[in-house]
Amino acid sequence: MKKKLISVLLGAVMAASLLTGCGGGKDTQKSDGGSEGGKKEVVIWDYFETDAQKKMIEDMITDFNSKQDEFEASHVYVPFSDYEKQLTLGMASGELPDLVILDGCGMASFIEMDLFGDVSDAKINWDEYIPGPMESTMADGKHYGIPFATNCTALFYNKDMFDAAGLAYPDENTTWDQFREMAKTLTKDGVTGFGNAATGTDEGTFQCLQWLYTAGGDYLNVKDGIDAYTLMQEMVAEGSWSKDSVNWTQSDGNNNFMAGNLAMQQNGPWQIPGITKDAPELNYGVTVLPKRDENAEQATSILGGENMGVVKKDDMSGAIAFMEYYDQTEVMVKAMKEYGSFPPKTEAAQDPYWLDDPIYSMFVKQLDTSIPRGPSASWPEYSNVIQKGFQEAMTSAKTPDKVAEDTQEAVDAVTDSIK
Amino acid sequence: MKKKGSNIKLFIIGLIVFIIFIFPLYWMLVTALKTQVEIFQIPTPLWPKDLTFDAFAAQLSVSGKTLQGFKNSLIIACGSTIIATVLAIPAAYGLARFRFSGRKVLILYFLMTQMLPSTLLLTSLYIMFSKAGLLNTYWAPILADATLGIPFSIIILRTYFLSIPKELDEAARIDGCSSVTSFTKVIFPIAKPGVIVAAVFSFVYAWGDLIYGITFITDPNMRPITSSIYDYVQQYQTLWNSTMAFGIVAIFPVVLIFIFMQKYIVSGLTNGAVKA
Amino acid sequence: MKKKNSPALGRVGLLFALPAVLYMMIFVVYPMFQNFILSFKNVDVYTFANPAKQEAVGFANYIELFTGKDGILGKAIINTLIFTVVSIFFQFFIGFGLALLFSKKFRGSAFFRGVTMISWLLPVTVAGLLFKFMFASKGGIVNQLFMSLHLIDQPLEWLLEPGLAMTAIVVANIWIGIPFNMMLLITGLTTIPEEIYESSRLDGASKIQTLFQITIPMIKPAIMSVLTLGFVYTFKVFDLVWVMTKGGPINATELVSTYAYQLSFEQFQFSKGAAAANILFLILFAVGIFYIKLINDEEEVM
Secondary structure, X not given: OHHHHHHHHHHHHHHHHHHHOOOOOOOOOOOOOOEEOOEEEEEEEEOOOOHHHHXXXXXXXXXXXXXOOOEEEEEEEOOHHHHHHHHHHHHHHOOOOOEEEXXXXXXXXXXXXXXXXXXXXXXXXXXXXXXXHHHOOEEOOEEOEEEOOEEEOEEEEEHHHHHHOOOOOOOOOOEHHHHHHHHHHHOEOOEEEEEOOOOOOHHHHHHXXXXXXXXXOOXXXXXXXXXXXXHHHHHHHHOOEOHHHXXXXXXXXXXXXXXXXXXXXXXXXXXXXXXXXXXXXOOEEEEOOOEOOOOOOOOOEEEEOEEEEEEOOOOOHHHHHHHHHHOOHHHHHHHHHHHOOEOOEOOHHHOHHHHOOOOHHHHHHHHOOEEOOOOOOOHHHHHHHHHHHHHHHHOOOOOHHHHHHHHHHHHHHHHHHXX | XXXXXXXXXXXXXXXXXXXXXXXXXXXXXXXXXXXOOHHHOOOOOOOOOOOOOHHHHHHHHOHHXXXXXXXXXXHHHHHHHHHHHHHHHHHHHHHHXXXXXXXXXXXXXXXXXXXXXXXXXXXXXXXXXXXXXXXXOOHHHHHHHHHHHHHHHHHHHHHHHHHOOXXXXXXXXXXXXXXXXXXXXXXXHHOHHHHHHHHHHHHHHHHHOOHHHHHHOOOOOOOOHHHHHHHOEOOOOEOHHHHHHHHHHHHHHHHHHHHHHHHHHHHHHHHOHHHO | OOOOOOHHHXXXXXXXXXXXXXXXXXXXXXXXXXXXXXOOEOOOOOOOOOHHHOOEOOOHHHXXXXXXXXXXXXXXXXHHHHHHHHHHHHHHHHHHHHHHHHHOOOOOHXXXXXXXXXXXXXXXXXXXXXXXXXXXXXXXXXXXHHHHOOOOOOOOOOOOOXXXXXXXXXXXXXXXXXXXXXXXXXXXXXXOOHHHHHHHHHOOOOHHHHHHHHHHHHXXXXXXXXXXXXXXXXXXXXXXXXXXXXXXXXXXXXXXXXXXHHHHHHOXXXXXXXHXXXXXXXXXXXXXXXXXXXXXXXXXXO
8 A cells, every 4th residue: 555655656756857857866776786797796885085095995895806706896985974874774774785894983882783793704813913903893702893994092292392392202101290291381372282082972082081091990980080080170270281172073183283273182193194284394293192100001092993894694705705805914004004094913013114104103002002992882872971071070060079970870870771 | 216315224234234144154265265274273364365276176176076966966956846846835725725624733744744853764764765775766865855845835835825815716716717727827826936935945955955865875976965075074084174165166056046036036026916 | 704615625625735745644754653663662772683672661761861860851852942942033033134124125135135045055064064163262263253352351162161052053053044034034025015015104104013013914924934934943953063062062052853863873772762852743743733723813814
C-alpha cells in the first residue's frame, strides 16, 4: 500500500519535473558489491580533506589495485563533522563500505555497535604496533582493524618571543612551575603566554585531558588530578593562559599562534604544513609538554589519529587484503609522510624522515608517553562530563576542589550506567 | 505627489538600517580578501592592507567543481520547489476557502510537520530512501527538501488567500465557474505575488540545505554547492577567508533570483492587484 | 458574512489539500512516528546491534532526561525559551518596521530591501561562522568597534561568559531572521488596497491611527503566521548554535535541538535523543494549538 503510494507520488513528481525541464535525477546507483571485470570491489570511507591527504589515499589505492588482481579498491569522502552520523545511518540501513578509516577514539563505540568484524585471523604483524593505538582497535582481546595513523599534541613555542624576553626555550626538563613562570613573563603587549583548545567537544578533551594525567589522575580517577584544575584556573586568572581557549578549536589556537597572539600553544603535527604555508617566517620550536615536577616522568600526551576498521560482512576478504597491504612498513611510511602524521608501528616511526627533523622528532619523543582516550564504548559520555570540568575550572565557575568532586561524581555516574 | 521632506527622512532611516545590517556582510567580504594571518592580527584592519583575491581564486580554480555544485543545487532546488509549490497552492486554497470539519486539524498538521529539526528526522528518511534505492540520486534531497517548503508555503499562502476578498470567487461562482476554474481563473492570478514569494522561499530552503544533500548523496559529483563548505571548514582548521569567499559565491545565484523575483513582488505591490 | 458552503463543497477543500497531506505523511509524519517509538525503548551504543536487548522502557528516558545526574534538559528548555522569545521579539519589531519602511516607495528602497535579504539567504553555517568570528573576544571586530567607540574599556568575552554567549547567538539569529519577518509582512501589506489608506487620509487619520486601526487589523493573519512560523523556526534552530558555541560554555547555550543531536549522534544514546526531540516537538505542538485557537478569532474578522 505504502509502496504504491510512494511510486504514484514519485511518478507524479517525475512527470512534473520532466514537463518543466527542471530537476530529473541521474539514476546512477552504484551496484553494491558488484564485480567489475571479475574483481571484487573494496569500498573505503575516509574523511581526508586536504589535497595531500587525498593524494595519499588515491596513490595508495592505485598501488594496491596494481599489485593484485582479485580486488578493486575505491574510496568515498565523507566530511569529518558528519562522519560518525553517516556511519550510524549506514548501520541502520545497511549502506556500508567494506573498510572504514575513522578517528581512533570513536572506534570502541562502533565495535560495541557491531559495525566491525573480528579479523584476528588476518595476517598482520600485530606485535609490531605501538600498544596505545593498537589497544584502541581491540575489544575483549579481539582485533577489529589496525591503527592507520597516530599522533599526539606537544608544546609549540615562539622562539622570537622567548629571545626578546631573554628566556631559555622550554625543553623536556621544563616543569609546570617553570612553564607557568614562562607564560607569565611572556604575557604582555597583547600577547598571551599560552593557549590550547578547550572547546566543549571531544576536540577539547583531546587537548585538556593530558593535564589531568600529568597531574596524576586518569579519566576514571579525576580527583587524583586536581592539580590540573588548579593550574588551569590560576593561569587563566593570571591571564597567562588564554581564557579564549574555552571556545577554541585546535585551528583557532594555531591561528592565534601564527598571528603572534600566543607565545606558546599546545597542538599537533598536522598544523605544521599550515604554518609553513601561511606564516613561513614564524620562528618556532616544538618540545614535549611540561612535566609535573623535577622528579616526574615525561608528561603524558593523548593519542590522536585514525584507525582502519573492517566492516562486518559475510565476505571481508577485500578489506582484510587492503589492511594487510597497509601493514607493510614501507607502504605505511610512504603514506604517513604524505599524510603528515606518524606510522603506528614502532619500527616505522624510527624512519630518519621523522627522527632527523628537529620538530617531528619531538612528536616521536612525545608519542612514547602517549595514551589513548578510553578506550570505552561510552567514551563520548565520559568526554562530555570531563570536558565540562575543564571548562568550569578555566572559567572559574567552581573552585578546583568542587570541580574535581563534581566531575568525579559525573564520571562515576557514567560508569554506573554501563552496568 | 508626495512631500519631499518625508522622502528624505525615509531615505535617512533606510540608510542607517542599511549600514547596521550590511556591516556583517561587509566584514565577510573584507575577511575574504585578507590573508589567513592578517585575519588574526590585533587590532584587525578594517580594510585589508594585504589585499588578496586568493580565496576567490581558490573558488574559481576549482570552478569545475563549483559549477557542478551549482548545477546540482539548481536541480535539487528546482525539483523541490516544483513539488512544494504544486502541492501547496491547492492545499492552501482549500484550507482558506472551504469550510469542512477537520480543517483546523489539517492546519495544525502542516504546522506540526515542521516542528523537528531536519537532523532529527534524518535516520528514518535515510532508511526509507535506502529501501527505495534513491540514495545517491537527486531524488532523495529533492523529496526531502520539499518537506521544508510545503508546510511553509501552505501557511503563508493560506493567509494570503484569506486576504483576498471572498466576493471575488463568489462572483466567479455565480458566473457559473466551478471551484476549480474559479481558482485557476480568478484567484490564482491575483495570488501570484504570494505564490512567487512561497516558491522563492521553497527554493531558498532547498538551496541552503546542507544536511540532506550531504547525507543522502556520497558521490562528490552530485553533491550540492553547500557541501563545498567542508573544503574550508576542515577537521583541523577553518580557512576563514575561503569560507567567507565561499559564502559569497554560494549565494550569488540566489541573490540574482531574488532581485529578479522582487520585480514581480513589487509589481503586485504597485498594481494594487486587489483593486480588480 | 453568511457561511453558505455546503458539505459537498467543503469536501472539495479537503481534496485540494489531500496530496500535500499524503506527501507530508510519508516524508515527515512517518519519521516522527518512528522517533516517537524509539523514545520509549532503550536503544543506545550497547543495545544498538542486539535487538534482543532492546525493550520498551516506558517513560524512563524522559524521566532521566529531566532528573538524571547529568540531565540538562530542563536547562536546555529554559535556554531555548529565552533564545526564542528574545529573538522573535526583536526580529518581529525590526522586521515590521522595515516592512512598513520598504513598502513605501522611495529612491533605493528596492535596493536596500534586496540587500537586507542577503543575511537570510546566506547558508546558516556560514552566517554562524561569521558571527563566531566577529564576536571573538580577541581580535573580534565587535569588541574592536565597541572599544574604539568607548562603549567598553575591556574586551568583552562574548562567547565565554554564559550570559554574553546567549546574547551573541541571539544577535546572530536576529540578524538572520529579520528579513524573513520583513518579507512576509511586506507580502501581507501588498494585500491592503491603496484606497483604504487614501480614504483614511481623507478622514484626517494620523499615521499612528492608520497603523493601528487599518494596517495591523488588515494584516493580522499575516502577523499571526509570521509569529507562529517564527516561533517554530526559532525554537528548532540547530546549525547556528552548533557552529557558534556547540551549546557551551558549560551548557550555557545548550538548546533542546543541540542537546538532542548530541545525545543521538555524539553519544549514541539514540532513545534518549529521540525523547529530547519529542519534548521539543511537544512544546511546539502546544504553540501550534494556540495558533489554531487564535485562528478562531480571525474567522470572525474575515
